[in-house]
Amino acid sequence: MLIKRSEARAGKQRLAAAYQGLSSGGLDRRAFLKQAGLTGVGLSALGAIPLTTVRPAQAGPMNHQQPVARVKNICTHCSVGCTVTAEVQNGVWVGQEPSWESPINRGTHCAKGAAVRELVHGDRRLKYPMKLVNGQWQRMGWDQAIGEIADRMMAIRQSSGPDSLFWLGSAKFSNEGAYLYRKFAAFWGTNTVDHQARICHSTTVAGVANTWGYGAQTNSYNDIRNSKTMIIMGGNPAEAHPVSLQHVLSGKEMNRANLIVIDPRFTRTAAHATEYVRIRPGTDIPIIWGMLWHIFQNGWEDKEFIRQRVFGMDEVRAEVAKWTPQEVERVTGVPGAQLRKVAELFATQKPATLIWCMGATQKTVGTANVRAYSILLLATGNVGAEGTGANIFRGHCNVQGASDFGLDVATLPAYYGIDETAWRHWSRVWGVSFESMRARFDTPQMMHTPGIPTTRYFDAILLPKDQIQQRDNIKGMLVFGHGGNTVTRMPEAQKGLEKLDLLVVADPHPTTFAVLANRRENTYLLPICTQFECDGSRTSSNRSVQWCSKIVNPIFESRTDYRVMFDLAKALDGAAQRRNMPIRFAEEMFRPYEIANGEPTAESILREINRGAWGSGYSGISPERLKLHQQHQDKFDLVTLRAKDDAPAEIRGDFYGLPWPCWGTPEMRHPGSHILYNTNIPVKDGGGSFRPRFGLERNGTTLLAEGSWSKDSEIRDGYPEFTVAVLKRLGWFDELTAAEKASIAEVGTGLGGEDRVSWMTDLSGGIIRVAVNHGCSPFGNGKARAVAWNLPDPVPVHREPIYTPRTDLIAQYPTLPDRRGFRLPHLGQSVQARSNEVARDFPIVLTSGRLVEYEGGGEETRSNKWLAELQQDMFVEINPRDAVARNIRDGQWVWVTGPESNSRTRVKALVTERVGQGVAFMPFHFAGWFQGEDQRRRYPQGTDPIVLGESVNTITTYGYDPVTFMQETKVTLCQIRAA
Amino acid sequence: MARMKFLLDAERCIECNACVTACKNEHEVPWGINRRRVVTINDGKPGERSISMACMHCTDAPCAAVCPVSCFYTTADAIVLHDKDLCIGCGYCFYACPFGAPQYPRVGNFGSRGKMDKCTYCAGGPQADNTQAEYIQYGANRIAEGKLPLCAEMCSTKALLAGDGQVIAQIYRERVQRRGYGSGAWGWRTAYRETVAI
């Protein structure tokens, strides 16, 4: 009786056949999926789920007798971009299957990706709009909520001006959502619109864009398989981007590659390294310069590459000469012999790639760190080829796209900046006049003034008005998809939030923003659906854009970002009318879009993006092309990401997801650029060169490439970006069609003549088409800059962290002097001077980072029962020696205190040698406890995350990067004692 | 007929816990029951390795040998399953299991054990395949659908392999030969009284 009934015999035979593919292919399991993936039939019945306005959060076993729809979307957690294959029955997401076809994740997931189904039917989600009435959460209808919010927004606008409303967007938006939000802020008349990139890779974008042109990962996760040497410095992808490790470890195995991890912490990634280098937190630049010291000393640099493609390396040599092995060891703690070995491997066992994450960026020297990393790559000739490059692993699922679409205080979509040319360009794309846009701002000047970054919003609320360069303090915040515990100095944030006249949190979950401060009124929660419940595209870290199909309709009363923005625009019109204010939104903003079911379609928004985002090459990425890529994922090569010869004609030769820049119009069928600045292939096949963005020469030295050009280029030397004037000089102007010429002429009228129309502002795409036809990069062929003269430190120099335990080094390596930026004061040396006293009472360096089970502020993942079970307590990692000295046992409660605001957190001790002596680590995903107080009761009933805990940012401190106002989360000081 | 096994390549495992949540997702495993888990040995030190562990579906399974009510059975694919209708929750299989696989929901008085739950190799239980009754007691039956356990299918670095023992051993062997190192097939000696010869 206990013998298994075996109707499954047929299935098992298929299995046996599938193994053949497994064994011969080694790693390739696609053969398996074909045989295994098509057999979803079975028995049993499941009652149909009634569809009412409040959709039940019900999941259940699949009914094997009913048809199952398979829908593809992308994981909403990190930036790797893993395809999620959902099985849907009766509008309910009943199962998740491996997405074997995806060349990025090939069926796999991490803990978060394998648990995303729970995000959608999670019963702790926000179910309907709510507001605080006398400190109590009250349910309300959508129309009323949006109406009240619009009215209060207009009140703020009327009394304090448009810059007093903070538009905090999200890396969880789709590209279309991010773009729409940026456009909304522009129509509102402010540049104070920001998102998570500020606190993860803003310094990367600034650093690498200032070095070679674009602020993005140069290669891809898949391309790491080609590397012979990999350095992971300031990143823990095993926890932050687990699926990327599939490519890293495969590369390591297949090439017997060197995997070097440089980090203060022995991470899960370090466990797989061939060489681990433990450094003192905050000493990245001395490490890089120390490596370069050995490289220059031994002549390991790539002299030809430097000559052809790099500007200013000699100035770097002068700085590097100061970093002798002795000095490096004194500052960083790393012995010279080890660093010499690492330097030699990196410079000589090529191709080599440098991978970094927030360990590099979240620093007061973040931009300088990134610059130093880039210079190391340039010096060794490790950019612009397979297996090389700056493999910058970005954070959220669409932080790249949200950055690309200008959720940033200093740029419009596609990195056009906020100067007049940029505004004129986008006004034209939006079909509105430049003048009418200017009129929406408080003053014309504010249109070109960078806004206030999210790291400082509370300073802009709390500081005296006269210290802020705008009409008034910030009075209201719209927070879409953003946690309140992700920014440092939370005690200050709490005070700031309490002072706001309006706080709107639009999110699937009530984030820390909703509960941190003791607010009693004027606080709204809007349930936004997840990206699994709406259509749109998202851009993963490697610039591949992937179309995400809606899996199920928004559950409960939640709505899409598109819908909420559309409704808000309409409500603002009404509110403005009631107040006799002339400003209007809905008609002008949404006119270009196709409206279906009360909201603009993602496709129509993406088409508008295609018409405007020439500068970053989003112009060729049409919804139709993306959907074809989604449909034929299995046709792309695992390593090159290129569609193979057996692919349908309409995608053949494309790189997966058309990694931007994807030049020209969709009709041009540019394949996308898998590897940036790659001169080994023609531009029309995704090749390129460094982008000259900073003039043609500097102090008499050319900034154009010398003796280097992308394959098949008809200009066999460096050249500037393409404009009509350049085309004319080259004699290529008449290759433009009549229609293109007409379009250019029209654009030219606003720019003072058609000659000034460039590849970026030409709405016809003609200039790009002609340039690419001649094998040229539309943006030109320049040198990368080892010296970026427009930055505070043109050549990066070491600067001790603001709060450093090594007070003996402050005099020699001080931080920058106090200054101003982004409309606010920015203190440097005056705070650093405190270290001399602080370091005595707070002797332990505190650094922070990610856990694999949670993401970002963590509300969503801590509400997911499958993930929450895995990490139930906020903790601090402490070295056994420090623990013994403090009489602290593994697992006991401790107080971790910080040097500002008398801040303190109660967490569990994790005694481990992951951290060195004198260093402590805390993960940043926790919230809901604040300085020992359990805030669970402050959440609307039933929406409190399963796991709450203290936020590390309660005790993190002052310190900002001078270029982007990136916060310092990786080096501060703390004290730990038993609780 | 295949001889199904699990093989964990510790050189690949990064403790991402995908196997754990994939299992929860596929079978709606309740809070507190961990059919699969990841253990990190040597934490924070050189030589640190993470190992994902669940029921290994042993040859001559100790659980079956000690079960007082004989509720275990082995399928033709050598998957060790049990009948929850017969299990009395005595805990003997947990004492005997080298891998800590059996899990017990806490029921009734003084947290005593309910009916044992463990990894089914995504092969369900004794009921008819892919019925709701089977799902509620044991979870999904992927094997009957011609699929492999979801934990292995979703493993982020393909550290966890599932399938016929000879086939996955061959995959592992090729991997070790290519990269030049390997720490052995974890648990194989204990579970199958053999190891993968390189």
Place this chain on the structure above:
Amino acid sequence: MRALLLALALLLAAPVAGQAQTAPQISGTPTSPTPMLPPVADELEVLKALQGGRLEGRITIPDQQAASLIQPQGRSWRDFHNVTLAWVGGIAVLGMLALLTVFRISKGRIPVEGGLAGRTIQRFNGLERANHWMVASTFIVLALSGLNLTFGRHVLLPIVGPEAFTAISQWGKYAHNFLAFPFTLGIVVMLLLWVKDNIPNGRDIKWFASGGGLVGNEHPDSERFNGGQKGIFWITTLGGATVAVTGYMLVFPFMFTDIAGMQLSHIIHSIVSVLMIAVMLAHIYIGSIGMEGASDAMTTGQVDLNWAKQHHNLWVEKELAKGRGAEPPASARAAGAD
């Protein structure tokens, strides 16, 4: 390689090893970088380094049992359960039954010498008897349900079939778990009631030397409890305590101990139990059909005076001296007295 093994061994042996031996360093300066050895951590080598111990690591779920990765001791426990315990239990129980059968056949029922006196003496009061029967009855259920877990699969299962057997075993498990509490209580009360009469002394040695009167016809002197009864008492209380303590370890899984403790608890619990069962078989035999007059002690509490004199002469003397000695049989009471 060797160094790594050593390191592993050290790591796994000492929970928080390597405390401060070096001078304190400047905060934030890392300890010396750790060079990576070729990563080899073969399962067998690790287990060898552990010398058969458990392989434990770090986990993040709260269930600390899950931190044990591989515990080869499971195999030893299996051998114990399936082989050692089966043999020991089988031999103890069946052996005792065989012994008693032989004894019965060779010696027959032990009579009261000189026949019944007709007069009785109070041997156990109500509390003593009630407590005895509470312990006895729970013991029998515990014993049967316990034996079922070891032998039922081979003995009962083939007869009644799997469903019925599971039902029996399931109820047996409930009974076993719940009756553990009255059993324990009874053992404690028993200890308190009778410990003063069960302190071993020199007479017990003589009693044993003469075989408790069973060998030959000599009756050694005996107080309230003879050497054999004292033995039973101590086996019951000490054995019962052991079984109870180890049993609670098993009823409350992992509340007090880890997997090794659970296994050890089970081993002690089961071995002591089967030995107690064997002893109790003898006790039951002697106290019931094996000896004339013995069962009265725990039924009515009144034993025949001759029986008492024969087996507990010193106790009878003491009782009579106290003046509240033998009572006439009920039939001898004055009519209408009640």
